[in-house]
Amino acid sequence: MSIDFSPSWMDDDLAMYRASVARFLVQEMVPGDEEARKRGHVGHALWHKAGELGVLCSDIPEAYGGGGGDFRHEAVMVEEMGKRGLTGMSTTVHSIVAHYFYNHGTEEQKHRYLPAMARGECVGAIAMTEPAAGSDLQGIRTRAHRAGDDYVIHGSKTFISNGYLAGVVLVVAKTDPSQGARGISIFIVDTKDCPGFRVSRLLDKIGLKAQDTAELFFDDVRVPVDNLLGGREGQGFFQLMSDLPYERTLIGVGAVAAMEGAYQATLDYVRERKAFGQALAEFQNTRFKLAEIATRAKVARAFVDRCVESFVAGRLDTVTASMVKLWTTEAQCQVVDECLQLFGGYGYMNEYLIGRMYADARIQRIYGGANEIMKEVIARAL
The missing domain is CATH 1.10.540.10 (Acyl-CoA dehydrogenase/oxidase, N-terminal domain)
Structure with missing residues (x-):
């Protein structure tokens, strides 16, 4: 069974x-x-x-x-x-x-x-993070000001997923710095034939090697006023906040899937790999570790499934979404680390799935809102 x-x-x-x-x-x-x-x-x-x-x-x-x-x-x-x-x-x-x-x-x-x-003809990216502003969106420095029938955007963004291949980028910028969160807006930038828009380089990450992550520069990029998302200034922060449960639940879904994939890859490996004349799977330490891994993955699956069902029903709140992002990504890193240990030296090789999973897992606790921010969101609801 x-x-x-x-x-x-x-x-x-x-x-x-x-x-x-x-x-x-x-x-x-x-x-x-x-x-x-x-x-x-x-x-x-x-x-x-x-x-x-x-x-x-x-x-x-x-x-x-x-x-x-x-x-x-x-x-x-x-x-x-x-x-x-x-x-x-x-x-x-x-x-x-x-x-x-x-x-x-x-x-x-x-x-x-x-x-x-x-249709896959236009890859989407969202440009929030800046060199000096990550989880604190109110600290962004990118500016956008009205100039006749256009907005002029000036600033830079970093760690932008899909940034290299993106056909459209949603750029978070301040339209009125004196208004705090109410002074943030989101602008639609079409990257093709866009004067002032530059993709500087693909960033050299420790994981997610196949995923394009880039720095983007907006040097007085002009976009029509019709490219203000929603058509009203000052709505950007609230637009971002309202869609956080969607993003954080998907991160949780990816985390539990990675746990299950790592478990299966490890189970297959220890059944084949031999040491001291017997398969690794026959050692009590291996079996007990796999029992712990399977249990943690099963618990994560139950939590994630509940959140998916709640989201579909329109009941998932921001606090619960923050909980699922926090717990599953921490568990993912623990599970993949334990799995890699059972592979021994082979687990440290990029040619093995578990090695790539290990490097890829670490970012899960950072993007989508660092896990420290998740704790703050949850704590405020206590």
Whole structure:
């Protein structure tokens, strides 16, 4: 009897969708993963293939070019990539950007960008973090001021996922620095043929090697007034805050999938690897460690499934989403570390999935709001 990690929210239609996603990843993404890690990005062609298959923006209504599904469809994509250690396509960020358009954009903005994003023709990125401002969004220095029929944006952003391949970037900037949170707005920047916009370089990260993460510069970039997300100044901070449960729950989904993938890879390895004349799986220490790992992954699965179901039902609050992000990402790092130990020296090699998972896991506790911020959000609700 094996441990059952099946999500409680699956049904027959989602099972068929999962099979389709898995085939796409195995046939199209896995073969090119090593080259993508060397190059630092997956290239536009893979995004186009994903769009053709219909696995992008799967929870955006069909009226805007999306798949017409719900949050569970996005979770399936994140899970299937997470358990295989595939990080090159940040579909999570792409979907988050799509939801900013869907939840806060004007009708014209939705129809202009969402169909292209669903087709994979326009990769989405959101530019929040700056060299001197990470989790503290009120500390950003990028400015945008009105100049006739345009806004002029000046500043720089760093650690931007999808930044190198992005066709559209949502830029968080201050339109009125004297107003604090109420002085922040989000602007839509089309990267093609955009004077003043520069992608400086792909950043050299310790993990997520196949995912393009870049520094972006906005040197007096001019965008039409119609490119203000939602059409009203001063709404940026509130737009960002309202979509945090979506982002943080997806991070939790990815964390539990990585735990399950690491567990299975380790189980397979210790059954084959021999030491002192017997398989590693026959040693009591190995079996007890695997028992602890499986239990932690099972607990994480129960928590994440509850949050997914609550999100679909419209009941998931910011505090619970912060809890799931905090707990699952901490557990992911613990689980992958324990799994790597059972691999011994081979676990430290990049050619082994567990080694890549180990390096990839660490960022989970930082992006989407550092876990210290999650604790602060939770503490304020006590």
